[in-house]
Amino acid sequence: MALILASSSPRRLELLGLHGLEPVVAPADIDETPRPSESADELVRRLAAEKAATIGARSDADAVIVAADTMVVLDGDPLGKPVDADEARSMLRRLDGREHRVLTGVAVATADRLEVEVAATTVWFRALGDELVEWYVSTGEWDGKAGAYGIQGRGALLVERIDGPYDNVVGLPMVTLDRLLRRVGPALHSLAEVAGV
Numbered sequence: 305m306a307l308i309l310a311s312s313s314p315r316r317l318e319l320l321g322l323h324g325l326e327p328v329v330a331p332a333d334i335d336e337t338p339r340p341s342e343s344a345d346e347l348v349r350r351l352a353a354e355k356a357a358t359i360g361a362r363s364d365a366d367a368v369i370v371a372a373d374t375m376v377v378l379d380g381d382p383l384g385k386p387v388d389a390d391e392a393r394s395m396l397r398r399l400d401g402r403e404h405r406v407l408t409g410v411a412v413a414t415a416d417r418l419e420v421e422v423a424a425t426t427v428w429f430r431a432l433g434d435e436l437v438e439w440y441v442s443t444g445e446w447d448g449k450a451g452a453y454g455i456q457g458r459g460a461l462l463v464e465r466i467d468g469p470y471d472n473v474v475g476l477p478m479v480t481l482d483r484l485l486r487r488v489g490p491a492l493h494s495l496a497e498v499a500g501v
Contacts, residue, residue, distance in 0.1 A: 307495055310359040310371035315456065316476040320370075323478070324496035332358040332371060344382050345422050348373045348409030353420045356411035360418075368490065369413040374475045376451030378404040383451045392452040393441050396462070399451065401431040406451070406473045412484040419484040423477035425468030427455075432462060 309316060309327040320327055332355035338347050355371035363369060376383040378398060386392035404427055411420045432440075445459060446452040453459035455466075455473045469477045482492045 305490065305495070306364060306367040308359055308363055308367050308369045310355045310369055313372075313475055315454070315474050316372060319471055319474060319476045319478060323492050325492070327370065330359050330363075332356075334358055336373075338382070344375055344377045344380070344405075344407055345424075347382070348375050348407045349420050349422050350409070352409030352411035353418060356413035356418060356420075360413040360415070365415045367414070368485070368488065368495070369411075370476075370481065371411045371413070372408055372476050374406065374408040374450050374472075376404055376406055378402065378451075385448055385450055386446060386452045389441050389446075392446040393437060395452040396432065396437045396440060396446075399429045399453075399462075400433075400437070401429055403428050404451070406468075408472050408475060408477055408480075410477060410480050410484060412481070412488055414488045417488045419487045421480050421484060423469055423472040423480045425466055425470070425472045427466050427473060428464045429462055430464040436462070 307325060307327040308330050310330055310332045312331040334354050336351055351373035352371045356369045360369045383395050386395055406425045406427055408423045409420060443458050445454050445457050453462055455463055471478050485491055
């Protein structure tokens with residue numbers, strides 16, 4: 305049974321690796337443009353499902369595909385990945401001292417099943433100030449990260465507290481993933497046993 309990760313995220317790959325899994329990495333190239341009136345929850349759910357279906361359509365019949373889409377939401381506005389340091393700086397200033405939500409749509413697909421859930425974590429940033437914002441932007445860690453920060457790295461210094469799964473903020477909530485896997489067959493620990501770990 306092949307496990308395929310429909311993502312190029314090194315953080316998702318690392319989280320699976322912590323469970324003894326070494327999936328085949330096959331990023332899905334899909335249009336991620338939000339639809340009119342689509343909520344953030346609906347968007348991450350749809351994108352995760354489309355990524356899983358896209359990779360599933362060209363995979364072996366016995367493959368299990370895992371896909372995810374993570375988004376930071378502030379005041380109902382999605383904050384995606386900043387295109388440059390200026391946009392990262394702007395996002396961090398918006399998040400400064402405030403509460404926001406991190407949503408991850410998780411999808412698991414097999415030849416005949418598709419299961420999708422959305423996990424949510426509330427994150428409170430500390431009061432940052434210009435010095436801390438400029439320091440974090442200078443690290444470059446914001447690059448490729450929704451909301452311009454990574455909680456698993458130096459971005460941990462920006463976060464006062466969270467309510468909800470930590471690994472959801474990293475990009476792949478493992479309890480949610482395990483629940484979806486159990487619906488289609490193999491649990492996380494079962495996949496690790498198949499992999500010989």
